[in-house]
Amino acid sequence: MAGHAAPRSLTQDMLLSMGTTATTTSTLEKSGEIRYYDIFKTWLPLGMTQFLLTAEDPIYIAVIMRLANPELELAALYTYTWALIGVIASLTYTMNTIGNVFGTNTRNLSRIGILSMIMGLMCTTVICLGAFTPFGRNLLQNWMAIPDANMDMVIKSLRIMSIFPLFISMNILMQGILIRNGHAKDILLSRMVRFLIGLGILMLGLKTAWFEGAVLGALAVVISMLVQTALLWLMTRKVRARIRCEPLESEVVGIGELVRFTIPISISPALSSISTLVMSAAIGRLPGVIASLAVWPVVTNFNSIGMGMGSSYSQVTTKHFEKPEDDRKLYRFGMCLGLLLSILTIVFIVTGVFMIALRDLEKLDDQIAQISVYTMWILAFMPLTYTMGAYYIGMLSKTQNTMPVMISQMIALAVVFTMLMVSINMKPFMGVYVVALSQLIGALVSLAWLWYAWRRVRPGLEPREQEEQAAGDGQPDV
Numbered sequence: 001m002a003g004h005a006a007p008r009s010l011t012q013d014m015l016l017s018m019g020t021t022a023t024t025t026s027t028l029e030k031s032g033e034i035r036y037y038d039i040f041k042t043w044l045p046l047g048m049t050q051f052l053l054t055a056e057d058p059i060y061i062a063v064i065m066r067l068a069n070p071e072l073e074l075a076a077l078y079t080y081t082w083a084l085i086g087v088i089a090s091l092t093y094t095m096n097t098i099g100n101v102f103g104t105n106t107r108n109l110s111r112i113g114i115l116s117m118i119m120g121l122m123c124t125t126v127i128c129l130g131a132f133t134p135f136g137r138n139l140l141q142n143w144m145a146i147p148d149a150n151m152d153m154v155i156k157s158l159r160i161m162s163i164f165p166l167f168i169s170m171n172i173l174m175q176g177i178l179i180r181n182g183h184a185k186d187i188l189l190s191r192m193v194r195f196l197i198g199l200g201i202l203m204l205g206l207k208t209a210w211f212e213g214a215v216l217g218a219l220a221v222v223i224s225m226l227v228q229t230a231l232l233w234l235m236t237r238k239v240r241a242r243i244r245c246e247p248l249e250s251e252v253v254g255i256g257e258l259v260r261f262t263i264p265i266s267i268s269p270a271l272s273s274i275s276t277l278v279m280s281a282a283i284g285r286l287p288g289v290i291a292s293l294a295v296w297p298v299v300t301n302f303n304s305i306g307m308g309m310g311s312s313y314s315q316v317t318t319k320h321f322e323k324p325e326d327d328r329k330l331y332r333f334g335m336c337l338g339l340l341l342s343i344l345t346i347v348f349i350v351t352g353v354f355m356i357a358l359r360d361l362e363k364l365d366d367q368i369a370q371i372s373v374y375t376m377w378i379l380a381f382m383p384l385t386y387t388m389g390a391y392y393i394g395m396l397s398k399t400q401n402t403m404p405v406m407i408s409q410m411i412a413l414a415v416v417f418t419m420l421m422v423s424i425n426m427k428p429f430m431g432v433y434v435v436a437l438s439q440l441i442g443a444l445v446s447l448a449w450l451w452y453a454w455r456r457v458r459p460g461l462e463p464r465e466q467e468e469q470a471a472g473d474g475q476p477d478v
Contacts, residue, residue, distance in 0.1 A: 034320050034322070034326045034329055034330070035329075036329060036333060038320065039316060039320055039329065039330065039333045040333070041184075042179065042182075042184045042315075042316045042319060042320065043184075043312065043313060043316045043333075043337070045184045045185045045187060045188035046179070046184055046187065046188075046312040046313075046315055046316065047309040047312050048188050049187055049188050049191045049312070050305075050308035050309045050311070050312050051305060051308070051309060052188075052191055052192065052195055053191070053308065054301065054304050054305045054308055055195075056195065056198065057301060058301070059199065059202065060077075060198075060202065060217050060220070061078075063202045063203075063205070063206050063213075063216070063217075064077065064213035064214075064216070064217060066206060067205075067206070067209065067212070067213040067216070068209075068212070068213070069212075069213070070213060072149055072150055072153065073153060073212060073213030073214045073217075075150055076150045076153035076154045076157060076213075076214040077153075077157055077213065077214040077217045077218065080140075080146055080150060080154045081154050081157040081158055081161065081214065081218065083277075084127070084130070084140075084158070085127065085158075085161050085164055085165070086273060087270060087273045087274075087277075088123050088126050088127055088165060089123050089164060089165040089168060089169075090269035090270045090272075090273050091119060091122075091123055091165075091266045091267070091269070091270060092116070092119050092120055092123060092165055092168055092169035092172060092266070093168075093172065093269045094172075094265040094266060094268065094269060095112075095116055095119070095169055095170075095172040095173040095176060096172045096173065096175045096176035096179065096315060097176060097265060097314070097315070097318060097397050098112050098115070098116075098173060098176060098258075098261070098262060098265075099112060099172075099173045099174065099175065099176020099177040099178075099179070099180065100176040100177075100179050100180045100315055100318045100319055100397070101176075101180075101261070101318060101397055101398065101400065102253050102258070103176060103177035103180045103181065103239075103243075104180065104243070104247060104248035104249040104251075105243060105247035105248065105249060105250060105251075105252065106240070106243060106244050106247070107252045108252060108253055109177070109240060109243065111252075111253065111255070111258060112173060112253075112258070113170075113173070115258060115262065116169045116170050116173040117166070117169070117170065119165075119169050119262075119266070120165050120166035120167065120168070120169030120170060121166055123165030123166070123169070124162055124163060124164075124165045124166040127158060127161070127162045127164075127165065128162045130158060131155060131158035131159045131162050132159065132162075137151075137155065140154065140155075153212060153214040153215075154214070156212070156214065156215050156218075157214040157215055157217070157218040160215065160218040160219060160222055161218045161221065161222055163222065164221070164222060164225065167225060167226060167229050168225060168229075170229060170233075171225065171228060171229040171232060174229075174232040174233065174235070174236045175187050175232065176315070177236055177239060178232070178235060178236060178239065179315050179318075179319050180248070180318075180319055181239045181242070181243070181248070183235065183239065184315075186232075186235045187232075189231075190228045190231045190232050190235065191228065193227060193228060193231055194224045194225060194227060194228035195224070197220075197223065197224040197227050197228075198220040198221065198223075198224035199220075201216070201219060201220040201223060201224065202216065202217075202220050205219075205220070257400070260402070261400055261402050262402075263402075264402040264403045264404075264405055264406035265397075265402045265405055265406070267406050267409075268405050268406050268408075268409045271406065271409035271410060271412075271413050272409055272412075272413075274413060275409075275412060275413045275416050275417075275439075275442070278413070278416055278417055278420060279296075279416065279420070279435045279438065279439065280296075282420040282423070282424060282431065282434070282435055282438075283296055283431045283432065283435055285424050285431075286420075286423060286424060286431025286434055286435075287431060288371075288431055288432065291367070291368055291371055291432070292431040292432035292435070294364065294368050295368060295371050295372045295375055295432045296375075296432050296435065298358065298364070298372055299372050299375045299376055299379065299432070299436070302348075302354065302357075302376065303345070303376065303379045303382060303383075306341040306342065306344065306345050306382070306383030306386075307382050307383055307386045309341060309383070310337065310338055310341050310383045310384070310386040310387030310390060311386050311387070311389075311390050312390070313334055313337060313387050313390040313391060313394065314389075314390035314391070314393040314394040314397065315394065316330075316394065317330050317334070317390070317391055317393075317394025317395055317397075317398070318394040318395075318397045318398050319394075321394065321395050321398045324458070324461045327395060327458070330391060330394075330395070331391060334387055334388055334390070334391035335387075335388065337387050338383055338384035338385070338386070338387030338388055339384055341383035341384065341387065342380055342381045342382075342383045342384040345376070345379075345380050345383060346380050348376075349373060349376050349377060349380065354372075354373060354376060355369055355370075355373060358372055358373075371432065374433070375432050375433060375436045378433065378436040378437055378440060379436050379439070379440060381440075382439070382440060382443060385440070385443045385444060385447055386443065388447060389408075389443070389446060389447045389450055392447075392450035392451060392453070392454045393405060393450065395454055395457075396450070396453060396454060396457060399457060399461070401453075401457065404449070404450070404453045405450075407449065408446040408449045408450055408453075409446065411442075411445055411446055411449055412442035412443060412445065412446040413442070415438065415441055415442040415445050415446075416438045416439065416442040419434070419437070419438040419441065419442075420434065420435070420438055423438075
């Protein structure tokens with residue numbers, strides 16, 4: 001739950017020539033030839049971090065199911081509290097890209113740190129209005145239609161988690177700074193500590209029964225996240241000290257440039273969250289509602305493993321794309337990684353491991369389990385789609401073009417919404433199949449847009465690179 005296994009978004013950036021922001025290609029660093037080992041070394045801890053993140057939800061659910069009123073507590077925590085927190089705090093979920101792109105000198109670090117705090121405070125203020133004021137309570141009852149039986153549980157957990165956006169914003173920013181400066185493994189270490197702290201709190205709550213399930217889950221999320229944030233702060237101190245003496249880049253990002261970069265990528269995860277809500281709403285209006293409601297969360301959780309590990313590749317390409325010719329190796333590695341993740345998903349299905357997991361771990365009956373398998377077949381190549389989207393996203397992020405990422409999410413949302421609206425009127429297939437197919441097609445169309453965007457940007461990088469190299473050749477060696 002600390003990571004909330006939900007479909008990830010294809011996130012960030014693009015094109016000066018299509019009317020977005022100023023591209024600072026001069027910031028592309030000059031260094032030696034990139035190695036596949038360097039790419040793998042950066043991706044592995046990030047991919048494993050995403051894997052660990054996905055594993056948290058089932059553990060939280062399993063613990064809450066063993067406490068009093070598990071159905072009410074789970075609904076309070078997941079259906080309402082975490083859904084609201086996730087949508088509002090999603091505005092901060094791309095702070096790692098900002099840290100990765102701009103975490104290069106002390107003045108940049110100061111500016112993006114202030115930006116992170118402002119965005120986190122804004123999100124926390126919104127949540128506090130809902131959790132601590134009568135107006136917010138009425139709004140929750142009317143807008144989210146929270147039942148009276150769940151309302152007190154939701155309010156309690158919201159109050160505990162009200163600080164979550166503020167600290168997660170700083171948390172994610174520091175992760176981006178560490179990635180840019182070659183310390184991706186520290187992120188995995190901090191996430192393991194967070195996982196163990198959260199697990200310890202859950203076990204203590206299970207043994208003592210001191211807290212209700214929703215409150216226990218909220219405490220585990222917040223306390224473990226605060227510990228991870230403190231650990232990340234300690235880890236970034238050495239990076240800040242080094243940057244103070246040896247900055248990666250001397251160029252300081254302007255306030256306007258930073259704002260233009262930030263707004264589109266901050267909106268993109270919110271658009272992805274809306275797509276998720278649209279898909280969930282459509283399931284209730286399509287055939288096979290009961291089976292679809294049972295299948296979709298399970299399939300989403302399993303499929304998020306490969307999708308999340310693939311999506312983390314955007315941070316790898318943002319870090320390692322230093323000159324135009326680097327994109328060949330980054331593309332090949334991304335293609336191989338995406339294919340591997342999709343092949344592993346297919347092997348997971350074909351060998352029957354997925355079916356065993358559904359029956360023994362999720363306790364689904366044979367009919368529901370078979371529907372889940374068919375749905376996973378539809379989504380089998382989502383890891384490849386997300387990995388290649390992440391490749392283009394990282395490339396475009398490094399050239400500081402973010403508007404097209406928001407456009408890609410708008411396109412994906414439009415595709416999903418259109419397909420689902422047409423399907424609701426026609427009602428051709430079981431709801432979960434329609435939703436899965438709409439998610440796949442939306443992701444493919446979004447990927448096509450990102451490919452087109454990068455195709456427009458890519459040719460403009462080489463002339464600048466050649467000009468800078470020629471200018472450098474004219475200078476005497478020192």
